[in-house]
Amino acid sequence: MTAIGVILNEEKPQAHEVARKMAQWLSARGISMGIPLTNVTELVKSTSKELSANLQKLDYVIVLGGDGTLLNTARLVAPFKVPLLGVNLGRLGFLTEIEEADLFFALEKIIEGDYSIEERMMLEAYILNEEGASPIFYALNDMVVTKGANPRMLRMDASIDDEVVASYSADGLIVASPTGSTAYSMSAGGPILSPDLQALIMTPICPHSLDARPLVISKEKVIRITVRSPYVDGLVTVDGQPGRPLRWGESVLIRKASVSCRLLKIKNRSFFHILHEKMQQGRA
Incomplete structure (x- = not known):
């Protein structure tokens, strides 16, 4: 039944x-x-x-x-x-x-x-600090590190598979799935991806740099965002929901999730x- x-x-x-x-x-x-x-x-x-x-x-x-x-x-x-x-x-x-x-x-x-059933790639992430790793949490659209209500810019290092690819001074950084490419990432100038693709999109929010551009990254990679601002805390949000602080030296690691969203079509x-x-x- x-x-x-x-x-x-x-x-x-x-x-x-x-x-x-x-x-x-x-x-x-x-x-x-x-x-x-x-x-x-x-x-x-x-x-x-x-x-x-x-x-x-x-x-x-x-x-x-x-x-x-x-x-x-x-x-x-x-x-x-x-x-x-x-x-x-x-x-x-x-x-x-x-x-x-x-x-x-x-x-x-x-x-x-x-x-029919359409499988949508999801993201999973965890916070890493001196005390160890937090439990894994999931997102269908995006994981976002922002500066919260602080008027100052947030300084961040972004690494892919432990190799630093960019250091940002910005209002934040979005890591989106293909499904999330039509959400906050698009509003911040990121590309639109077909949802059947398997990739991650990293889009800076109002970066204080002329060469900071969105990146499309292989699903096999792990993105690590580390806060480098001693006086400005970051805030991690998941699919636009209230998140938790990300303090100086703490990192959030984001990758393709081991689970997916199944949508009825x-x-x-x-x-x-x-x-x-x-x-x-x-x-x-």
Whole structure:
């Protein structure tokens, strides 16, 4: 029997109503709701044991919200290899597959097995300091080292496989996946990569240099960013979420993750079709 979980963004007024209608639609067809309707905040607060117990029962997860909701869900669900279907209740939505009006059409396709699964490369990272290494954390879009609220520029060394390639004085440094190439990295002047590529993008934010340019790096490489400012702390953020300080001498190591995000694809639309569509919306 198919088991479908629903994760919603509680800040979207219509999300609860859409979820209620979806639950009724599934129940009428004898389809199990693998976990109760839950919001993404509750999911983030779940213990590893609770997550494992709930997610291992699921065949699919439907995400009701926008790209932010899907990003939060993807980081937690990826280790369990559960496919996600993003339903856009937000404004733009590069990652969400369908709009609210197409939800029940998409559910029919899922039940019929008429869909594909797209694997998206993710990033993993950990903090390294004198005390050792932190636990690994994941991102679907990007890992960003910024200067936080401090008005001074942040000084950083960036190494690839322990070889220093650049020293930056900048507002920060973005390491993005191909999926994240259309997010913060693009806004900072980075290149757009097709999401089926396997690479990392390193993009400086407002660098105080004329020769600081974005780099596209092999998936096999490990990027190390080390803070060299004695009076300005860095801040590591993951997919735009609040992060932790990165102090003088500390490093964050970033590489291709051992897990991936599995996105359900219902419509036969290429990345370039979606890119054109969203770029036009962004001008409205």
